[in-house]
Amino acid sequence: VLELRDVSKVYGESTLAVQALRGVSLTLQQGEFVAVMGPSGSGKSTLLQIAGGMEQPSAGAVSVAGHDLVGQTPAERAAARLSTVGFVFQSLNLVSSLTAAENVALPLELNGMASRPARAAAASALAEVGLEGCGDKFPDELSGGQQQRIAIARGLIGERSLILADEPTGALDSVTGEAILRLLRAKVDAGCAAILVTHEARHAAWADRTVFLRDGLIVDDTGGPQD
Amino acid sequence: VLELRDVSKVYGESTLAVQALRGVSLTLQQGEFVAVMGPSGSGKSTLLQIAGGMEQPSAGAVSVAGHDLVGQTPAERAAARLSTVGFVFQSLNLVSSLTAAENVALPLELNGMASRPARAAAASALAEVGLEGCGDKFPDELSGGQQQRIAIARGLIGERSLILADEPTGALDSVTGEAILRLLRAKVDAGCAAILVTHEARHAAWADRTVFLRDGLIVDDTGGPQD
Numbered sequence: 153v154l155e156l157r158d159v160s161k162v163y164g165e166s167t168l169a170v171q172a173l174r175g176v177s178l179t180l181q182q183g184e185f186v187a188v189m190g191p192s193g194s195g196k197s198t199l200l201q202i203a204g205g206m207e208q209p210s211a212g213a214v215s216v217a218g219h220d221l222v223g224q225t226p227a228e229r230a231a232a233r234l235s236t237v238g239f240v241f242q243s244l245n246l247v248s249s250l251t252a253a254e255n256v257a258l259p260l261e262l263n264g265m266a267s268r269p270a271r272a273a274a275a276s277a278l279a280e281v282g283l284e285g286c287g288d289k290f291p292d293e294l295s296g297g298q299q300q301r302i303a304i305a306r307g308l309i310g311e312r313s314l315i316l317a318d319e320p321t322g323a324l325d326s327v328t329g330e331a332i333l334r335l336l337r338a339k340v341d342a343g344c345a346a347i348l349v350t351h352e353a354r355h356a357a358w359a360d361r362t363v364f365l366r367d368g369l370i371v372d373d374t375g376g377p378q379d
Numbered sequence: 380v381l382e383l384r385d386v387s388k389v390y391g392e393s394t395l396a397v398q399a400l401r402g403v404s405l406t407l408q409q410g411e412f413v414a415v416m417g418p419s420g421s422g423k424s425t426l427l428q429i430a431g432g433m434e435q436p437s438a439g440a441v442s443v444a445g446h447d448l449v450g451q452t453p454a455e456r457a458a459a460r461l462s463t464v465g466f467v468f469q470s471l472n473l474v475s476s477l478t479a480a481e482n483v484a485l486p487l488e489l490n491g492m493a494s495r496p497a498r499a500a501a502a503s504a505l506a507e508v509g510l511e512g513c514g515d516k517f518p519d520e521l522s523g524g525q526q527q528r529i530a531i532a533r534g535l536i537g538e539r540s541l542i543l544a545d546e547p548t549g550a551l552d553s554v555t556g557e558a559i560l561r562l563l564r565a566k567v568d569a570g571c572a573a574i575l576v577t578h579e580a581r582h583a584a585w586a587d588r589t590v591f592l593r594d595g596l597i598v599d600d601t602g603g604p605q606d
């Protein structure tokens with residue numbers, strides 16, 4: 153489903169250049185769940201942005217569901233992403249002028265689904281994250297953790313072959329956080345692949361293996377399934 | 380330093396009204412450090428916003444450093460807040476058109492300090508949170524955890540008598556998170572009062588006591604210092 157081969161990423165030019173990733177390789181099969189941990193600034197979000205086609209790598213190859221992302225135009229990448237990748241951004245990126253239900257329905261409507269079935273699917277996705285009845289509220293009428301759960305529902309909705317979740321439970325209490333991990337695990341067991349960036353070891357334990365990043369390099373990989 | 384007496388908060392009108400706080404009382408002396416925990420949506424951020432004078436309570440009394448906040452105009456509240464309260468917002472609220480150093484210097488400059496000493500103080504505050512050398516970067520050139528640390532440096536800078544931190548370590552790895560707690564504890568030991576909202580029990584353990592919120596009510600308070 154996902155193949156990153158020797159991916160590097162540099163931000164900025166010459167003296168101000170920051171090397172965010174240095175030759176990272178990662179392969180995910182269908183039904184595989186990988187966690188990524190590492191200190192702040194080590195390249196975790198950059199890895200997800202490149203895997204999801206939102207950022208171009210400076211070097212190396214990226215392919216998602218068989219499509220080679222590096223050779224494509226931004227429009228081609230966006231189209232491939234819409235039907236394949238579900239993304240939960242670290243910065244949430246909710247559209248403040250849309251209600252919770254409209255935000256969650258957005259990926260489905262952008263993919264051509266009619267409004268009425270998209271909104272129905274959004275309502276049940278919101279219920280799955282414990283936000284039934286909040287569909288008509290705008291993001292700024294909700295708490296930080298409630299907003300994060302809207303972003304999670306939007307990232308998990310629809311048939312995705314790859315889910316990329318960037319610290320999705322950072323604003324949640326441990327009970328709510330575990331419920332979200334259970335949901336993510338169920339999506340993987342139903343057949344998609346997922347990468348979870350987290351700072352919580354007990355959340356990484358839900359994955360099949362954990363990759364550790366430090367200064368843009370993969371320094372450890374727990375390999376086989378956790379016993 | 381802070382006294383909340385029977386504070387209630389309702390958002391919205393009539394049938395859509397949400398009762399965020401229901402008669403909450405909390406008193407903080409100088410040098411006292413209180414943690415607040417509770418499920419997502421239980422009223423933690425609302426409590427901090429009211430304690431810091433950013434939101435008006437629907438009922439009850441609020442006084443910070445002897446000033447009664449409820450009777451004041453927004454301008455009077457803002458002036459009292461600038462010289463008294465340091466705030467770390469859950470949503471960060473960084474000014475994207477300012478650099479990291481300019482964001483951190485802002486509370487000092489708004490309080491009348493000249494640019495040059497304010498920037499020098501900002502540079503050392505950024506170093507205290509592990510971001511030396513990032514002063515000239517803009518927020519969107521930094522990772523999520525780096526942005527959170529800018530917001531923390533801004534909330535702790537200058538002589539504050541009350542620090543209100545709303546889940547300041549949600550985006551940080553455990554090593555960086557502990558370093559931030561140590562910094563907050565040092566500010567309290569130097570004489571200010573602080574409230575920390577957190578979902579991590581091991582971070583709440585740094586405080587003198589922990590208050591638990593549920594559906595807008597204080598349901599538990601560990602009272603005396605943790606043994």
Ligand SMILES: Nc1ncnc2c1ncn2[C@@H]1O[C@H](COP(=O)(O)OP(=O)(O)OP(=O)(O)O)[C@@H](O)[C@H]1O
Pocket residue numbers: 292293294295296297298323324325390391397398399417418419420421422423424425426469
């Ligand atoms: N501006 C607003 N308008 C309407 N309702 C609001 C507003 N802000 C918060 N609420 C509601 O008030 C309640 C308390 O919100 P608050 O932000 O204080 O929760 P919290 O405990 O900080 O939660 P979290 O852990 O998710 O950040 C929630 O039910 C929320 O939906």
Ligand SMILES: Nc1ncnc2c1ncn2[C@@H]1O[C@H](COP(=O)(O)OP(=O)(O)OP(=O)(O)O)[C@@H](O)[C@H]1O
Pocket residue numbers: 163164170171172190191192193194195196197198199242519520521522523524525550551552
């Ligand atoms: N748009 C950008 N422009 C310049 N530098 C950037 C940009 N985005 C990230 N960086 C830099 O690249 C490095 C990696 O950033 P990244 O966001 O991938 O870190 P991260 O591991 O996700 O950290 P965190 O845990 O704090 O979210 C950091 O040093 C950061 O400052």
Ligand SMILES: [Mg+2]
Pocket residue numbers: 196197198242318522523524
């Ligand atoms: Mg990140």
Ligand SMILES: [Mg+2]
Pocket residue numbers: 295296297423424425469545
């Ligand atoms: Mg909150």
